[in-house]
Amino acid sequence: MAALFRGSRTVLFSWNKHVDSAFGNVSALCTRTMASKTPVGFIGLGNMGTPMAKNLLKNGYPVICTDVFPESCKELQDIGAQVVDTPADVADKADRIITMLPSSPNVIDAYTGNSGILKKVKKGTLLIDSSTIDPYVSKDMAVTAEKMGAVFMDAPVSGGVGAASMAKLTFMVGGPEEEYTAAQELLTCMGANVVYCGQVGSGQAAKICNNMLLAIGMIGTAETMNLGIRLGLDPKLLAQVLNMSSGRCWSSDTYNPVPGVMEGVPSANNYQGGFGTTLMAKDLGFAQSTATSTRSPIPLGSLAHQIFRVMCSRGYANKDFSSVFQFLREEEGQ
Amino acid sequence: MAALFRGSRTVLFSWNKHVDSAFGNVSALCTRTMASKTPVGFIGLGNMGTPMAKNLLKNGYPVICTDVFPESCKELQDIGAQVVDTPADVADKADRIITMLPSSPNVIDAYTGNSGILKKVKKGTLLIDSSTIDPYVSKDMAVTAEKMGAVFMDAPVSGGVGAASMAKLTFMVGGPEEEYTAAQELLTCMGANVVYCGQVGSGQAAKICNNMLLAIGMIGTAETMNLGIRLGLDPKLLAQVLNMSSGRCWSSDTYNPVPGVMEGVPSANNYQGGFGTTLMAKDLGFAQSTATSTRSPIPLGSLAHQIFRVMCSRGYANKDFSSVFQFLREEEGQ
Amino acid sequence: MAALFRGSRTVLFSWNKHVDSAFGNVSALCTRTMASKTPVGFIGLGNMGTPMAKNLLKNGYPVICTDVFPESCKELQDIGAQVVDTPADVADKADRIITMLPSSPNVIDAYTGNSGILKKVKKGTLLIDSSTIDPYVSKDMAVTAEKMGAVFMDAPVSGGVGAASMAKLTFMVGGPEEEYTAAQELLTCMGANVVYCGQVGSGQAAKICNNMLLAIGMIGTAETMNLGIRLGLDPKLLAQVLNMSSGRCWSSDTYNPVPGVMEGVPSANNYQGGFGTTLMAKDLGFAQSTATSTRSPIPLGSLAHQIFRVMCSRGYANKDFSSVFQFLREEEGQ
Amino acid sequence: MAALFRGSRTVLFSWNKHVDSAFGNVSALCTRTMASKTPVGFIGLGNMGTPMAKNLLKNGYPVICTDVFPESCKELQDIGAQVVDTPADVADKADRIITMLPSSPNVIDAYTGNSGILKKVKKGTLLIDSSTIDPYVSKDMAVTAEKMGAVFMDAPVSGGVGAASMAKLTFMVGGPEEEYTAAQELLTCMGANVVYCGQVGSGQAAKICNNMLLAIGMIGTAETMNLGIRLGLDPKLLAQVLNMSSGRCWSSDTYNPVPGVMEGVPSANNYQGGFGTTLMAKDLGFAQSTATSTRSPIPLGSLAHQIFRVMCSRGYANKDFSSVFQFLREEEGQ
Missing domain, CATH: 3.40.50.720 (NAD(P)-binding Rossmann-like Domain)
Incomplete structure (x- = not known):
């Protein structure tokens, strides 16, 4: 497959004439x-x-x-x-x-x-x-x-x-x-x-791959943050440690699912807005289907799919997908 | 729990007198x-x-x-x-x-x-x-x-x-x-x-959390890269797409498990050196134990533990843990 | 959906004139x-x-x-x-x-x-x-x-x-x-x-469901038997305990995956014959696809699918699917 | 390890003098x-x-x-x-x-x-x-x-x-x-x-093994029944097919988790009574700990543990563990 970035071999980002006045x-x-x-x-x-x-x-x-x-x-x-x-x-x-x-x-x-x-x-x-x-x-x-x-x-x-x-x-x-x-x-x-x-279909393939890894990173971040909090760590401190270490990922450093760790993300707004769990479940459905048809094992992607699927049945369908932190967390009063 | 970085509240990195001549x-x-x-x-x-x-x-x-x-x-x-x-x-x-x-x-x-x-x-x-x-x-x-x-x-x-x-x-x-x-x-x-x-034990807790998220990110990256390759995407291109998008994580942008994508990492050297699978399985054992004792659900962390555990039984014990890419991949000739 | 057994509402088994001379x-x-x-x-x-x-x-x-x-x-x-x-x-x-x-x-x-x-x-x-x-x-x-x-x-x-x-x-x-x-x-x-x-398609649906539960039961039996053996239990004794208790399933009482526990099953014959791992993986692919399209969460079925899929890449494609016991077990010399 | 049934090598069941008047x-x-x-x-x-x-x-x-x-x-x-x-x-x-x-x-x-x-x-x-x-x-x-x-x-x-x-x-x-x-x-x-x-501890080991396989069989049965129902199969018919086939297990034939399939089980009584989810989660915690310390991979057992753990956080702690069927099922109105 021919795979390259057009315009320049090294610069991935195309310009955006409205944003970058330098051009x-x-x-x-x-x-x-x-x-x-x-x-x-x-x-x-x-x-x-x-x-x-x-x-x-x-x-x-x-x-x-x-x-x-x-x-x-x-x-x-x-x-x-x-x-x-x-x-x-x-x-x-x-x-x-x-x-x-x-x-x-x-x-x-x-x-x-x-x-x-x-x-x-x-x-x-x-x-x-x-x-x-x-x-x-x-x-x-x-x-x-x-x-x-x-x-x-x-x-x-x-x-x-x-x-x-x-x-x-x-x-x-x-x-x-x-x-x-x-x-x-x-x-x-x-x-x-x-x-x-x-070739045609590659755009979908790349998107599916990205979103599968995103889903895995988000659930992973949610369960890691929850475990750390249960072990007595301060959530902001833990996020900082992860982000300076090998645990770092987009979900930990840009879109942290724990309320109070970051501002301007859905977790800071009761998981309103953002990317709905039901949409993530849909994308993971494509990942699952293409993995099945290409016989590719996706153990974590598949489990991530199931978790978002269960969340859709438990009232999280329209919340941002980072609400998996809330889903995994012990309920008040228990 | 008092949780802060000493010296400065905002700078995470302590100085290192040998490295940073500015100090x-x-x-x-x-x-x-x-x-x-x-x-x-x-x-x-x-x-x-x-x-x-x-x-x-x-x-x-x-x-x-x-x-x-x-x-x-x-x-x-x-x-x-x-x-x-x-x-x-x-x-x-x-x-x-x-x-x-x-x-x-x-x-x-x-x-x-x-x-x-x-x-x-x-x-x-x-x-x-x-x-x-x-x-x-x-x-x-x-x-x-x-x-x-x-x-x-x-x-x-x-x-x-x-x-x-x-x-x-x-x-x-x-x-x-x-x-x-x-x-x-x-x-x-x-x-x-x-x-x-x-307090005492927090260092271990932070390390366990980091390594659990690392393990999840690594397996997630391995299965995502494998799926993308099966769908016809070029590995280097896919890594670039992930790294500019929300799928980005340390395992995709710093320690990519797919041979040929990066240099100077274990995947470029037949998974020699690096962090052995058996050591990762050990750390995930701590994650599992502490999660069990604190009743914290860690669905992906737990599955990651099992995967590295199985790898240890299948000859990957002393290879770098990024060899999970190799483990998940179809064998030659099949 | 009309769903009934023909001939008799209560007897599931149709006669077979070659087998049952009473008819x-x-x-x-x-x-x-x-x-x-x-x-x-x-x-x-x-x-x-x-x-x-x-x-x-x-x-x-x-x-x-x-x-x-x-x-x-x-x-x-x-x-x-x-x-x-x-x-x-x-x-x-x-x-x-x-x-x-x-x-x-x-x-x-x-x-x-x-x-x-x-x-x-x-x-x-x-x-x-x-x-x-x-x-x-x-x-x-x-x-x-x-x-x-x-x-x-x-x-x-x-x-x-x-x-x-x-x-x-x-x-x-x-x-x-x-x-x-x-x-x-x-x-x-x-x-x-x-x-x-x-209605048409129901036969396939029933078969898919059966084989998914079979796959889950088989892996579950394999990992349970392995854990018990590691804890010092005699395999035959453990099988007997399970089979008289609530752990009982077809894979434990009829098709036990541990060599030496039963005779006349693939585990007694180096996992030759029987139902190939690759066929089980195929059937689980159908389970996965239909689960995805009907939005049904199948956490264990999905993981079972991934495990058999990985086994296919690791040389178990043509062994009986009960060889998952062997797959999960520590290798000799480790 | 000496492992045998006392009294008789072949009869597993001891008599019970209060129940069986024949003795x-x-x-x-x-x-x-x-x-x-x-x-x-x-x-x-x-x-x-x-x-x-x-x-x-x-x-x-x-x-x-x-x-x-x-x-x-x-x-x-x-x-x-x-x-x-x-x-x-x-x-x-x-x-x-x-x-x-x-x-x-x-x-x-x-x-x-x-x-x-x-x-x-x-x-x-x-x-x-x-x-x-x-x-x-x-x-x-x-x-x-x-x-x-x-x-x-x-x-x-x-x-x-x-x-x-x-x-x-x-x-x-x-x-x-x-x-x-x-x-x-x-x-x-x-x-x-x-x-x-x-030897001492073997009783606990056997119980842990049984309950782990029970947990796996129950979740497996719940997700299989749910998938079949979504595919248009009648629940009772599906249970009958499973029970005459290789999908059969204690959870499908004795303790079916789907309301309406059997009488006299918790699923027939809104999951009251029976064996609480929190107790099952506790037992799976032992399975997890002993598996970790003996380095035994338990992929399904571990996932089952996580699922019951999440259920405990979502209000199912005191319901019978067969309520996992309800947990996995789509909510009304969605």
Whole structure:
């Protein structure tokens, strides 16, 4: 598999012209070419899709959008996007289309349904799916799109609603290498990092891997912090020790699950906001499925999946996934 | 529990006079007081103890040492240490003693055995145990030492033989807060970081917690990398994606278990050197015991323990613990 | 879901005319109707399929068979079966067809491939698939068959080659209730127990559930026996205690994994024969997939899956799955 | 280790004269010898101890008893037992003493405390501890008792309050083989099965092993039943299929955790009564500790321990351990 970062072999991070004012020339260039920007289609205006589409508008791209819930389109319409009825209508008017949908069936429907993109897609259209779905569905869509002369790429994101609003998402991109530059042009309007991962499905694969390790690190941090507290250690001190030692991980140093250790994270806000347990369980379901089909043992990933699954049945579905600390902790009064 | 870092509330890292030349005054001060330095006892001259004791000598402390294997003392003797027969003899000649022993029974014997330290310990002696042992044994030793008028502190280390040689160890210290400065004076000769963790046993507790999270992160990294490779991702690329995302952890960014991803780590050298699987299994045994006795659920830590335990039975006992990647991977030819 | 045992609501076991001579009338009846028996198709003549098809012949059913490997048909041909080239040819000549294939893709091909059954299937044909496959594939096949006017039932088996030879298999059957009697007529020639489990796919579901619990019980027995032995208990004594107490399970009382405890089981024969670890891992893959898609937590089942998966990578793929005892045990010399 | 069943090599079950009226002669014999029966001490009159001591009385043994809570002795006193103040007082008046206490510290106190048995124990006294405790504590007590000329045996029980009332307990006995007959005389008054397991501590070891496998089987059954139900199978049908197949275990065929499948079990009564989750978690703690100290991998046992531990923190501490089915199941309304 060809695997490289475009632009520069050593710098992983693409620039983000809104954030980094040092790149003045780049911004100027973008502004100059705005007049000639052709419309971009956007399908799926949920919590993530809306700010992503807004960032395309801010970058001067005319946006043609739709959603199964028409009311979801209102916010975009108010700031200048053109709203149409169906994905097919989007495909009729735009030759670059981004989809951001909640699950595999929604993606299948938006592409191959009766009013789907592929009913009216033009030859040469670039289709970028930023949904997190089964990588096998991504591959299927790519094969189907190719038959219509279109190009399908998967580009799932890392980062939540906040990152989407600030154009700070990370995109993990899979698809034909020769189309990557075209995809990158749009994705850099919405994200701070764009990484080319390989053939179609690789973006999903990379995201699944990241989230599985994230899940393991989070549960591991939660149970370690809990054990340390039970052994009499101060939580903040323990977090400091871990973070200066080999126990360090993103969940311990950036998103600590123990209330009182850090500010500005879900654990400081009763596990509101953030990344819901049910979404983590969904992603771990993909990890589990792909591990099963590739016969890869994932003992901790699999157990992490089960733990988040049980949490969903015990009232934690909509809390941030770092609430696993609360889940593992002894209840008051016991 | 009083839990703080001494010296400065915000700076975690104690200075290391050999490494950081910016602290010129400190070094100067140390040099001036060298003449009056009193002897330090050192018991246990294995792979770790020998370079640690050497660093005390280098810092101008006369060292009085012993080991159950007399030949282990030769290297120290050659560079000026005084060798005696038993821990009791050490206690007779030094009022600051460091012990660095492989397991709880060795510690119990060195302190309370027939020729143990406590047979001849002087009132006011400072006893620092840098062994990694059961925290309950540390507490027992402290109680027993206190009856003799001595002070016992636990100060297990993080970092291997290399860190010991370069005086780059991290010490996690538990014991009476008012004795910490005295302990710190000696420990900074042997380590780059000295952290006060609370009452006696806290050092062991912190180390156990760190190593449990390390174990979880390592297995998690190994299974994630393996899954990604099976899904067609390039290992180096995957490591880069993880390290710029929320999957990042010490095992992914500093000690990656996949051969070819990083240099200078055990995975680049057929898992030779490093931290043996059997030692990790030992530390996880402490995590398991303390979790059981404090009724703390450690689902991933417990499974990690079992995995390293099985690895010990399958020929991985003396390989670096990152060889779990190899253990989980499909064998050649299957 | 309608869920009942046919014939009798309380007796689970269907009769088996070869085994239970008490049902003399039944046998007589079978003999009388033999002359009018119409041909039965049989596709898939592997280790299981061959003895199953033989038992149909023994019961007087003309058999028309095929296999992707023509040489596999020789044994059946020699004792009177008619061999044809493709599944389509079988469907052309028989209106009751049994398939016994190794995996989902083989089943899909045998039914819907270019020379598949459905190319020539007659209206009203009864299709019984005894393969162990994904229950969703069973449902797909049923829908496709129904469009051609045929009836598809899933009837996976429990029991190995020995049980197949002695017509002692257990069949778990899913499909339209009104077709169950017709299926039962054939299945009782090959098995001792035929259980109706509900709509199509239910047979696979029941088998998956059974094998998941079997896997858990086997690993549990192996680690319990190993722990007991380490604690100084005699293995035979421990097995007796478990089997008279609440620890009792099929793996402890019928298929004990510890060499020397029982005779006539794979553990008494260096784990040769029996049910291969790789097959168990395959079945647990189905458990994992269906658990993921139904959002059912299976913590132990999932870990069991991972353990057998790791065993497959460590040289145990073709040993009986009870070799997990050997896998968990300390190696000689350690 | 000598390991055998006394009395008969093949029959595991001792008779129970109260239950089985066929053994008329035995009962008669017991009645005739009542006059010469010497007193038996009994320490610990909780839910289990009280019915056990009653059965000694019923068998004609004078009982001398005590409990840390004097009011607990009232029931026994009313039916003829002599109540004394301390274990030492019991030891003063009886040369056969049974202890039935909740945990290791209670046992240590009852034997070696200031008013403990060993303060006044007579030479040759038979001490039988039926508590479930750490086997290492049993060994310690045996060594200490031996120094006083007494014999200590461990004889933990399997079976709950109901079995205790009906003298249907199973005793697993460890201690000197030559003392087993004397112990058996008393234990058969309280239990249906008495098994000699080997040297002191073996009884605890056997019980730990049994309960670990029980825990694994129960969770396995719960998750299997839940998965099957999600896949559309009828719970009763699924239980029947498992019980006629290789998935069969005590938890599936005798104590099924799914409400509606069986009568007379805790699952039929909202998980009231039975064996509390907190007790199972305690026993699994012993399994975990002994596994850690003997370096035995127990992957499923360890995970089972963690699951019951989490359940204790989530409100299931006092429900029967089969409530794990409820714990794993999706909540209403989700």
